[in-house]
Amino acid sequence: MANLANTEQEKGLLDEINLEAPKAILERFSTLIRESGSEDEKIAADFLTDFLKKWEIPHQVHNPELYLSVPKKSYLKVTAPTEKEYRVKSPSFSVITGDEAVSGELLYISTGYAKGINDIFGTKVQGDLGDLKGKIVLTEGYPMPGKVQEFADMGATAIMFISPGNNIHEGICTTIWGAPDLDNVKNEPKIPVLAINKPDGGELIELSKSETVTLEFKTFLEKGWFNCPIIDIFIEGTEEPEKYVLLHGHLDSWHEGIGDNATGNAALIEMARILYKNRSKLKRSVRIAVWTGHSTGRYAGSTWFVDQFGLDLEKNCIASVNCDSPGCRWATSYEYMMWMSEVDEFCKEVVKDAVGQPSAGKRPLRAGDYSFNNIGITSFFMLSSSIPEDVLKEKGYYPVGGCGGNIEWHTEEDLMHVADLDILVKDIKVYLTGVMRAANATIHPFDFTRTADEFTETIQSYQDAAGTHFDFTPALDEVAALREDLAAFYQKISKLQELDISNPEVKQVNKVIEKLARILIPINFTKRGKFWHDSALNVPALPDIAPALTFGQTQEGTHQYKVLKTHLMRGQNRVVWALQEAREVLSYSQL
Numbered sequence: 001m002a003n004l005a006n007t008e009q010e011k012g013l014l015d016e017i018n019l020e021a022p023k024a025i026l027e028r029f030s031t032l033i034r035e036s037g038s039e040d041e042k043i044a045a046d047f048l049t050d051f052l053k054k055w056e057i058p059h060q061v062h063n064p065e066l067y068l069s070v071p072k073k074s075y076l077k078v079t080a081p082t083e084k085e086y087r088v089k090s091p092s093f094s095v096i097t098g099d100e101a102v103s104g105e106l107l108y109i110s111t112g113y114a115k116g117i118n119d120i121f122g123t124k125v126q127g128d129l130g131d132l133k134g135k136i137v138l139t140e141g142y143p144m145p146g147k148v149q150e151f152a153d154m155g156a157t158a159i160m161f162i163s164p165g166n167n168i169h170e171g172i173c174t175t176i177w178g179a180p181d182l183d184n185v186k187n188e189p190k191i192p193v194l195a196i197n198k199p200d201g202g203e204l205i206e207l208s209k210s211e212t213v214t215l216e217f218k219t220f221l222e223k224g225w226f227n228c229p230i231i232d233i234f235i236e237g238t239e240e241p242e243k244y245v246l247l248h249g250h251l252d253s254w255h256e257g258i259g260d261n262a263t264g265n266a267a268l269i270e271m272a273r274i275l276y277k278n279r280s281k282l283k284r285s286v287r288i289a290v291w292t293g294h295s296t297g298r299y300a301g302s303t304w305f306v307d308q309f310g311l312d313l314e315k316n317c318i319a320s321v322n323c324d325s326p327g328c329r330w331a332t333s334y335e336y337m338m339w340m341s342e343v344d345e346f347c348k349e350v351v352k353d354a355v356g357q358p359s360a361g362k363r364p365l366r367a368g369d370y371s372f373n374n375i376g377i378t379s380f381f382m383l384s385s386s387i388p389e390d391v392l393k394e395k396g397y398y399p400v401g402g403c404g405g406n407i408e409w410h411t412e413e414d415l416m417h418v419a420d421l422d423i424l425v426k427d428i429k430v431y432l433t434g435v436m437r438a439a440n441a442t443i444h445p446f447d448f449t450r451t452a453d454e455f456t457e458t459i460q461s462y463q464d465a466a467g468t469h470f471d472f473t474p475a476l477d478e479v480a481a482l483r484e485d486l487a488a489f490y491q492k493i494s495k496l497q498e499l500d501i502s503n504p505e506v507k508q509v510n511k512v513i514e515k516l517a518r519i520l521i522p523i524n525f526t527k528r529g530k531f532w533h534d535s536a537l538n539v540p541a542l543p544d545i546a547p548a549l550t551f552g553q554t555q556e557g558t559h560q561y562k563v564l565k566t567h568l569m570r571g572q573n574r575v576v577w578a579l580q581e582a583r584e585v586l587s588y589s590q591l
Contacts, residue, residue, distance in 0.1 A: 007353060009281055010436055014354065014429045016274050019421055021051055022266035029253075029262040030416050036068050036252040036292045036300075037226030044251055044265075045229035048290065051269050052233065057276045059233040064308070065225040066293040066300040067179040069093040071170070072220040074194060076160075078207075079103065080214040086200050088160070090219040091143040092296045093174035094193040097219045102192060104157040106213040107135040108205050113164045114141060114399045132156040136215050138204055140164070142401075143193050145175040146537050152190045158217065160194040162201030164398040167411040169195065170254040172296065177533040178303025178371065184535070192219045228252075228292035230301050235275050237284040237439060239501045243316050243510075244285035245439045246377075247271065247431070248302065248369060249323035250294030254410045259403035259418035263327040264384075265290065267428050274432065283501050284318065284439040291369060298536050302371040310375060310531050314518065319343075319378045319438050319446075322368050323431055326384035327424025328404030329417070333388040334359035334430070336405075338368075339380035340521065341454040342446040347380050347434065354433040355426050364525075366539045367401070373525040373539075374532055376518035378446050380434065384427045442497050442506055444513040448582075449490065451520050452483040455579075458541040462548035469551050469561075470568050478579040485586045515585045523578040544571030 028047050032040040045061065052059045069092040076088040109129060133155035141147065143161045151159045163169045173193045176184050194217060196204070207213050231251070237244070249264035256262070272288050293300030306313060334351045339361040351359035361380070364370055368382035387397070387405035403409035406418050438445065456479050463472040493509050500506065518530075526534050527543050540546035545568055554561045 006437070006440065010353070010433050013274055013278055013281070013432055013436060016277070017270065017425055017428050017432075019425070021273065022270050022424060023421070025266040025269060026258060026262055026416065026419055029265065030256050030258060033255060034251060034253040034257060035070060036066065036228050036294075036296050037070065041252055041292060042229060045231060045290070045292075048231060048251070048265060048269055052231075052272065055273055055276060057233060057235070057272055059231060062230040062232060062308075063227050064230065064301075064304045066228045066297050066304060067224070068226050068228075068293055068297040068300060069172070069174070069221050069223040070296050072222060074220065075101075075218040076194060076196070077216050078204075078213060079216055081207075081211045086196060086204075087168070088194045088196050088217070089168045089170065090221060091170065091193055091195060092172035092221070092298075093189055093223070094143075094219050094221060095189060095191055096221050096223065097192055097217070099218065101216040101218050102158060103214060103216040104134055104136040106138055106204065106208050106215055107132065108138045108208045111139045111141060111147065116399050129154055136160060136217075138162065138201065138208070140201075142169055143171045143173045143195050145173050145189070148173045148189050148191070148193055149175055156191060158192040158194065160196055160201075163195055163197050165407055166197055166199060167407075167413060168197050169400070170295070170410040171195070172298055174298055175535045175537055177298055177536045178300050178307075179297075181532070187535070192217065194219070228301065230292055230305065231288075231290035233272050233288040235272070235279050235282065235286045235288070237282040237286070238280060239283040241285050243318055244287045245319050245321060245435050246287045246289065246313070246317050246372075247321045247323060247435050248289040248291060250291045250301065250369060252292045252295050253414075254295055255412045255414060257414050258416050259328045259406055259414050260325050260409055261294075261402075263419050263424055264323045264325060267323055267326050267424060267431060270428060271432055271435070275435070282436070282439055286435055286439055287317075294369060299369050299371055302369040303533055306371045306375065306533075307531075313372065313377065314375050314530070317372070317375075317377050318444060318514070319380065320370070320372045321380060321431065321435055321438075322370065322382050324368055324383050325402040325404055326427035326431070327419055327421065328385070328406055329420040329423070330387045330391055330406070331385040331404030331420070331423055333357075333386050335388075336386040337361045337384075338364040338382040340364065340378055341450040342378055342448050342517070343380045344450050345447060346437075346445045350434040350437060351430055354429040363541065366534070366536060371533065374522055374528060374530055374534065376521040376530070378517045378521065381431070384430070385423060442499060442501055443493055444510050446513055446517065447490065448513070448516050448520060449483060449486045451524070452479055452486055455479045455524070455542065456483065459545070459575075462542075462545055466548040466551050466568075469556070470548060470565055472545070472548075472572065475545070475572050475575050475579070478576050478583075482579050482583050485583050489586050512585055516582055519578050519582045519585065523575055542575055544574050547571075
């Protein structure tokens, strides 16, 4: 809980929010197509850095080579039973056909539309569909990598996704997070991928019900390594300057991309101005990063940043805060946000104190530039405010992955009308309060008893699914012991809140909290090791033991059954080991 003095200081910063720079950024960005690797993207980066130079804010512009796939054009024609051309697009990292048309028979397989944002990133195709060799599969949804991979494994020649509305939503279909390494370089999609709008997709569905439909198509994309600007701002704190909160968002866009993410860029630059002007009030530092390669490189910019500065991030980054799609019209609710368990109470207090509204946060998806999970950095926010559920229903909107819930997301219609400056001010207040509070708290305000509670619930759900087939008692016992140790730890450190950040005991406690994050976050969000990057597929809670949920589809005594049990034994070992490591860190805290 923030004390009164700190709350008054925060209010002073919020009162300084000025829309002069945000308005200028939105107006300029409405004239640019900020495609990564493009001249417009460089112009946009220069426009932002001109503000930083004018305000004399310390910053660097990195120009790394990022691995991107940039869609250019696609072509689709029905060749039988009649001839007709349709407007289609290809997502980033679709296989490139070039001028040689690919043909095949259309096969409609219904996988349904997403019912919520969590479903957008869903991967599972239901049932055994047999050999799809030679077929062009038509199905619903966005061109997400999980479905692309599954249909490719079934032998499909190509796959075409039906967008849920009148516009075709742009996207990216690779499972590789950022640039590939030697372990995943062969995991790019193996088939061409197309997207079509709902009316045209519906027409093809109806035609396929009564006739054998054959198609031919071409896909044109530019794939390779592109030099892209990444803006890196460092606003130094006064008491523990080497430690910092990392605030970030992406510069690049699909089309004009006002709601995704010009509004985020406007918010980041305005927050940089306010924080630098008030840097004497910052106890720790704030680092602000503006990425590129988000849309056409599967978070290539933030991944490069982690690769380049991973050791420093591991040592000094307190928390990661993502700023994407703030300030969009009708987005008045904070009850559809995302954050890790240890910041649940912290984030709810931040929103309440900043804008006087309730909020709720779910487990972060494998999305949104959350490139820091393998290091183990506490992260909060992904998207910002959202359109309330009743308004979405009233408007007949379907789930999207940004723009505050506006269905212009990832389309040519994400224009100036999507932005709402009054809502942008509210969202900036939320972000400023969260960043300032995390940077200035004497003791890092992250409660890992909440994480232990999440682990208990997760492990118990896996035990319920496993029944008598597998015993998760070792993990349940260890997490219960950790929960007790954490409760005792937080009880002891409560007396330190009034001390200075420079106090040796305070420093030791914060080191423990950071170490807890480095241990507990990776086992909950990753399968690969520190400094590597997991795939872009959704990650279930405690992923090493999540396959317990498949016992119901696995026949006892079979080879697959025994493989599953072997996997769970190894997975439980990793979980228990991490829980024991966390308890050891607490035992060495010398309180």
